[in-house]
Amino acid sequence: MSTRHWWSNGRAAAAGAAAVAALLLAGCGSSHDDASGSGKGSAGHASHAGSPTPSGGLHVSAGSGSSGKSGSSGKTGSGGPSSGGQGSGAGSTAASGGGAVPASKRCRPGQVKATVRPLGAAAGTHHASIILTNTGASCQSSGYVGLQLVSATGGKISTSVTHDTAKRPSTVTLKAHASMYAAASWGAVAGSGESQTGNCEPPPHGLRVALPGVSGSVRAGWSYGPVCGHGAITVAALAAGSGPTAGG
Helix, strand or coil, X not given: CHHHHHHHHHHHHHHHHXXXXXXXXXXXXXXXXHHHHHHHHHHHHHHHHCCCCXXXXXXXXXHHHHHHHHHHHHHHHHCCXXXXXXXXXXXXXXXXXXXXXXXXXXXXXXXXXXXXXXXXXXXXXXXXXXXXXXXXXXXXXXXXXXXXXXXXCCCECCCEEEEECCCCCCCEEECCCCEEEEEEEXXXXXXXXXXXXXXXXXXXXXEEEECCCCCCCEEEECCCCCCHHHHEEEEECCEECCCCXXXX
16 A cells, blocks of 8 residues: 555656646746847847938938038038149139149239139130239249139139149249239029029129139139129139230
8 A cells, every 4th residue: 555655656746747847848948939039129120220211311320421421522612712722623612733833932822913804705605814913022833723702792602613624734933023824714604503584693793813832812803793503613724924815
């Protein structure tokens, strides 16, 4: 009797142990599924963070956005003339060149007088000479002038400059009272996004001219109407003399 009782108790204990083990295994499986689901959820969230926004762009950090903005450094071109800039592309108003001339010999804004000589218009394009006359000691210059159209109060008006590279820049030696000039041209017909009636752009009252390789600028008068094409001006490299005359 006692032996059968022990055996039955042993079977009951074994059955109980098996049941507990099964429960533990089920619990472990449940815990593993939760962790896996949690991991998938995290991965899904991370993927969502990198997905396109409704506007079509990716989320970027302020640093990346700021870095991207430097691409609008071209925007610097819409500012006033500055020295030593590359101004070879449209949108730049900076002077370019000057490297061929020693810094001590370069012509500076304080020693020249600037004037604009109109040469008439043809096929919707105005032509002029931007003349710089030396009022001081002999100096030299080489390259392209920087240009900025200004209002009556000196405020900046939209300006972009493209270089005419038909002739390569050469060094101009400007003796006292001698002149050098830059051939310039600009549109007289309203372009895309400009008013088709009245003035295509605000009429300038002056033109600030920067010399290659030096800082500062000198102002010339302007009474030639608006510069269409959002202030686009094409300018050639500086050359000796005062340039052609109207009808000449």
